Amino acid sequence: MRELTVGDVIAERTVHLTRESLVRYAGASGDFNPIHYRDDVAASVGLPGVLAHGMLTMGIASSVVLAALPADVRLIDYGVRFTKPVVVDPETGADVHVVAKVGVVDEQSARIDLTVKHAETTVLVKAQLRVAL
Amino acid sequence: MNNELVGREFPPTAPYLVGREKVREFARAVFADAPQHTDVAAAQAAGYADVVAPPTFAMVIQDLTLQQLLAETDSGIVLARTIHAEQRFAYTRPIVAGDELVAKLAVTGIRTLGGNAMITSDATITDAAGEHVVTATSVLLVGQDAEEAK
Numbered sequence: 001m002r003e004l005t006v007g008d009v010i011a012e013r014t015v016h017l018t019r020e021s022l023v024r025y026a027g028a029s030g031d032f033n034p035i036h037y038r039d040d041v042a043a044s045v046g047l048p049g050v051l052a053h054g055m056l057t058m059g060i061a062s063s064v065v066l067a068a069l070p071a072d073v074r075l076i077d078y079g080v081r082f083t084k085p086v087v088v089d090p091e092t093g094a095d096v097h098v099v100a101k102v103g104v105v106d107e108q109s110a111r112i113d114l115t116v117k118h119a120e121t122t123v124l125v126k127a128q129l130r131v132a133l
Numbered sequence: 134m135n136n137e138l139v140g141r142e143f144p145p146t147a148p149y150l151v152g153r154e155k156v157r158e159f160a161r162a163v164f165a166d167a168p169q170h171t172d173v174a175a176a177q178a179a180g181y182a183d184v185v186a187p188p189t190f191a192m193v194i195q196d197l198t199l200q201q202l203l204a205e206t207d208s209g210i211v212l213a214r215t216i217h218a219e220q221r222f223a224y225t226r227p228i229v230a231g232d233e234l235v236a237k238l239a240v241t242g243i244r245t246l247g248g249n250a251m252i253t254s255d256a257t258i259t260d261a262a263g264e265h266v267v268t269a270t271s272v273l274l275v276g277q278d279a280e281e282a283k
Contacts, residue, residue: 021162024161027158028155029159029162029196031196055217058220059162059188062165066165067166070179071169072179075222075224075227076223076224077222077223079222080220081219129188
């Protein structure tokens with residue numbers, strides 16, 4: 001495995017989400033909560049619009065990290081706190097921007113700290129993924 | 134919120150057989166383009182028996198345990214007022230296609246803050262040999278009932 005140095009950005013990517021992305025995630029995950037695809041239901045519970053599944057955003061963030069590491073790297077743990085929702089416009093969609101930076105390296109593992117934003121707002125906090133070295 | 138949920142025994146979920154196409158479908162849905170998620174040869178070259186599920190796939194299995202929790206008539210959890218606040222996965226080994234997984238639910242903590250309740254639950258996910266694969270931890274925030282608050 002390549003040398004990981006604290007502070008290095010190992011991956012950065014912007015993923016464009018559309019309503020199709022949300023329907024695809026609903027089907028793949030089995031989470032059919034209608035706030036993720038119906039504007040009328042989202043509005044009826046006071047939301048600003050249809051939201052991306054938090055677990056979709058969390059999944060995208062780890063995908064960005066794993067794509068930048070060798071295929072045999074083992075994940076030890078991964079955790080996030082969901083703070084702000086990602087509103088996905090029916091016409092223009094939404095961009096999720098992920099930056100993965102090496103936070104801590106010890107003899108056995110490396111902690112990758114993730115910054116995940118939508119429209120300049122942080123949507124996941126304490127987003128950290130640890131891999132075995 | 135019902136504090137008696139902490140420590141309550143729940144039966145293991147029905148075995149979930151992880152299919153190769155399901156892993157590919159899930160990988161596509163979370164934009165997981167590392168080759169080990171979709172390409173069997175690449176996965177095997179990296180030491181896995183078959184394609185590797187993205188880390189958050191464990192939520193699909195954990196969800197079966199959250200359904201058990203919601204089905205408890207005395208849980209006090211109302212889905213319409215519930216927000217997913219936090220999620221963690223602690224892996225012993227990755228999930229690969231062909232795994233047959235069961236999950237065991239444990240409610241580990243309930244904290245009340247004003248009228249809201251934070252419920253922490255673990256799904257301990259094991260394979261057909263009974264070996265630990267991953268523990269998925271969810272923190273759910275259940276909002277106050279508007280009627281009760283009056």
